[in-house]
Amino acid sequence: MNWIRAKNILIVTFIIIDLLLLGNVVYSYGPAESIKRNREQEQTLNMLKASGITVDAKIPQQTPAMSLLRVEVDNYNSKSIGRILSGGYSEEVSGDEHIYRTLTEIISIAPNGDLNYKSIVPLTFNVSIEEGLLNFLTSKGIAEPGMYIESVEEKDGLHTVKISHQVDGYFLDMSYIKAEIGPRSVKIVKHWLKPAGYLSRKKKVVPAYKALGSFMGSRGGNRSIRITDIELGYFFSWDEAASGEAVPAWRITTDKGIYYFNAYTGVFEG
Amino acid sequence: MISLSERAKNILLVFLVIVSIVLSFFMRYGLAGLYGSSAAAYGGREISPAVLSAVLKPEDIIINFGGMDHMPVFSDPDYESAWREFQNVIFSGGGNFTSVSREDFAVAMDYRSLTYKFSFPVPLVYFNEANGKKYNLPINTIKDVIILSGSSPTYYIYDGFDKYLRMNLGYKNNGIENIISINEDEPSLYSTARDLGFTDSMDGDILMPLDPESIMFHITGPKIPNKLDINTLVSRYFDSGSMVRKIEEMPGDMVLTDGRKGLKVYKSGRLEYTYSTSSSARVDDITAIKIASDFVIKHLPDMEGISLAGMEEEKDGYTIGYNVRHNGIHVYTKKQEYPIMVKVSGGGVVSMKSMSLGFVDKDRMADLQISALDAMDISFKEDMKHWDELRMCYLEDGGEIREAWRAVNNKKILYVDMKNGNV
Numbered sequence: 001m002n003w004i005r006a007k008n009i010l011i012v013t014f015i016i017i018d019l020l021l022l023g024n025v026v027y028s029y030g031p032a033e034s035i036k037r038n039r040e041q042e043q044t045l046n047m048l049k050a051s052g053i054t055v056d057a058k059i060p061q062q063t064p065a066m067s068l069l070r071v072e073v074d075n076y077n078s079k080s081i082g083r084i085l086s087g088g089y090s091e092e093v094s095g096d097e098h099i100y101r102t103l104t105e106i107i108s109i110a111p112n113g114d115l116n117y118k119s120i121v122p123l124t125f126n127v128s129i130e131e132g133l134l135n136f137l138t139s140k141g142i143a144e145p146g147m148y149i150e151s152v153e154e155k156d157g158l159h160t161v162k163i164s165h166q167v168d169g170y171f172l173d174m175s176y177i178k179a180e181i182g183p184r185s186v187k188i189v190k191h192w193l194k195p196a197g198y199l200s201r202k203k204k205v206v207p208a209y210k211a212l213g214s215f216m217g218s219r220g221g222n223r224s225i226r227i228t229d230i231e232l233g234y235f236f237s238w239d240e241a242a243s244g245e246a247v248p249a250w251r252i253t254t255d256k257g258i259y260y261f262n263a264y265t266g267v268f269e270g
Numbered sequence: 271m272i273s274l275s276e277r278a279k280n281i282l283l284v285f286l287v288i289v290s291i292v293l294s295f296f297m298r299y300g301l302a303g304l305y306g307s308s309a310a311a312y313g314g315r316e317i318s319p320a321v322l323s324a325v326l327k328p329e330d331i332i333i334n335f336g337g338m339d340h341m342p343v344f345s346d347p348d349y350e351s352a353w354r355e356f357q358n359v360i361f362s363g364g365g366n367f368t369s370v371s372r373e374d375f376a377v378a379m380d381y382r383s384l385t386y387k388f389s390f391p392v393p394l395v396y397f398n399e400a401n402g403k404k405y406n407l408p409i410n411t412i413k414d415v416i417i418l419s420g421s422s423p424t425y426y427i428y429d430g431f432d433k434y435l436r437m438n439l440g441y442k443n444n445g446i447e448n449i450i451s452i453n454e455d456e457p458s459l460y461s462t463a464r465d466l467g468f469t470d471s472m473d474g475d476i477l478m479p480l481d482p483e484s485i486m487f488h489i490t491g492p493k494i495p496n497k498l499d500i501n502t503l504v505s506r507y508f509d510s511g512s513m514v515r516k517i518e519e520m521p522g523d524m525v526l527t528d529g530r531k532g533l534k535v536y537k538s539g540r541l542e543y544t545y546s547t548s549s550s551a552r553v554d555d556i557t558a559i560k561i562a563s564d565f566v567i568k569h570l571p572d573m574e575g576i577s578l579a580g581m582e583e584e585k586d587g588y589t590i591g592y593n594v595r596h597n598g599i600h601v602y603t604k605k606q607e608y609p610i611m612v613k614v615s616g617g618g619v620v621s622m623k624s625m626s627l628g629f630v631d632k633d634r635m636a637d638l639q640i641s642a643l644d645a646m647d648i649s650f651k652e653d654m655k656h657w658d659e660l661r662m663c664y665l666e667d668g669g670e671i672r673e674a675w676r677a678v679n680n681k682k683i684l685y686v687d688m689k690n691g692n693v
Contacts, residue, residue, distance in 0.1 A: 007279055014286035021293035068515050111520065203513050238525070244517030247529065262529035264513045267546075269529065 041209040044216075051216055052224040057253075059230055060208045066263070067198040068245040069167065069234050071175075074144075074192035075113035075242070083141040084117065112239065117142070117188040123181055129159050133179055137188075144192055147177065158182045167195050171233030172246060173260070193236055199245065205232065205263035211250035214261050218268045229253035235260045237270050317560045322400035325563045326392060327353055327577040329593055329600075332385040332477065333453050334416075338465040340379070340477055341453060344598025346575070348449065355445050356386055359417050359425060361401065365439040367408050370426065375416070375434045376474055378426045379462065382419040384446055387475075388412060389579040389593060391430025399556050409433055419447040459484065463657075472657045482641040485662075487673045487688075488597045489634045492539035492626035492666060493572060499627070500524065500535065506569055507533050507543060538669030539626040540605065543569070549616030555581065558588040562612035565619045566592060570610070572628030579608050587615030596629050596664060602676060602685070603666040625666045636673055638662075638688055645675035645686040652693055654679050662688070 041059065048055060081089070081100050089102045096111040105119045117140075125132030130149050137143040150164040158180060165175035175193035179186070208230050219225065235249035237260075248263035260269040331343040331352045343349045379385055391411035398404050413430030417423055423442055427435050459481055464474030479485055495503065500516070504526060508514045512528035519525065522537040534542040553561065559581065566576060575595030582589045591608030594601045601609055603625040613621040640648070642660060649657070659678035664671045665685045673688040684693055 004276065007276075007283060011279060011283050011286060014283065014290055018286055018289050018293060021290060021297060025293055025296055068513060201513070203511075238517050238519070240519040240521070242518050242520050244525075245515035247513070247515055265529045267529045 065202040066248040070196040071193040072243040115190040210266040211261035328386040336382040493628040543622040551617035558614040649677040
């Protein structure tokens, strides 16, 4: 057997095989994939336009590998209530709710752990509303790590402050505090998720345009809609949950509402 | 002595082989499930007919010792061998049919024989499909069958509507007599309502225990999944590439979901599976049963004694019900019509509800505290004046399984606790 000749044939054969394999991989992952994605995104945007959906937001291009995030629903109990209320309080149970009262304050705890606080003593600040509210929440033990003020609106002397939750640079919805600070009262609603670590397995998320495609498919009616923001983060919303795992989600904010799409599958979440 | 150029070629060849292996690996594993699998549950996959034959089984098999002595078949090996004899005799072909009256059919139960009762009139085409043959019987459905003992067996068949037939087969090697004889050593425990004279108020075929004190039940309970079982459920119900998240609910129930499929595992052991599909593909009834049965067998491997109980055609698919036998006794639940219910739509399973993953027997046995006559009295007080069915059963209720009498009149169902007589 002519080993030298056989070796030459093998080398040529393997060069051809490797080139074919390389071509396939480049098509799937390399610049060709990027071109394919751009084309698909372009097509999705054209279809959105044809459906009366205007995109007034930058479409994120990142598709990182993300894990599920373990969360626990913050659940208040009598011990933590004592810190929020000033002085002695009474406790009563109304239906599934626990209600705690002092002369000037009332707290109700819903079955899912949501906290509703109301005080008829107005809050007066020497500092801005934002800073004053954060100080107040900290003093009451309601403040949480990762919270940030997302918006402040003022109407007829009533300030509505929306506080959102961020974990490692990503939003975590639905985890929020909403405060209404009026001239005669203060109201606070808190639904908070406590992050308890990531699961070890990671998976690459779908591009944002896939979520836009699902948004178009799930939208009912023919009304025109304007998309104002598209962002990647975590989403967990379950009525009776005590704990669970938040899923990476594309959040599409429109002038008609906010929608979440599973970032692993692109399917509508809530 | 190897020249320098040949050595370079050797190194190049080794390098090319390694590159081809790496690129092949990357192609195979790098692409698979990158964005998760979205394949439909049964997208075009062929399901074996064996799936159908695994669930096309009678609801009850009764041994008739001759005269007034009868006995339901409780043991699984006896049930299986009796079922094999059914197929051996009924589907063997040949012989001549004669039409008989309803009374003739009823009287046949007094002969030495085996009675087979299906939950509903099963179309003959289902059996054709299950066994890959075309059976030549002058009826379209099979509801009840009585096969008489003997080397030249005669059998009676009822189609569930208006046809009663008798068939003489001539010589046919069979094991009917063997099954009857083996069980004859035990006392004959039951008699029909007809033989006992309850002809006006009860269906004549209802079996009543003659010696209630000798009847003992295994005390059993539903299998409650632990943490390990939950991981098994994840791999069983979800695609390997999907990211399944767990949600623990306040009452202690758990939800598993990957965004498309959802599985709720109740604290009591109940299971509810859902799958959202946009497919509008329509399948025929046999395919729907095959799809549903394949799903049940694969996803509830610990559930024994599953048999097809009925199906209902709906606008967007079929709802298929399954009966479950445990320790030879039927298990029912108050939550749903059948212990296992599957909905097939768009060519796949879109929902499944099961009363549990399986059963765990306790070491204790229970005896019959409330007799059939007591159960009749109790259900009579609940305004039941006629009994289409009166049978011993297990009843699942909120995570417990109790021994009960099941009394049925038309659509009304009452369960009478065998321990305390509570309805």
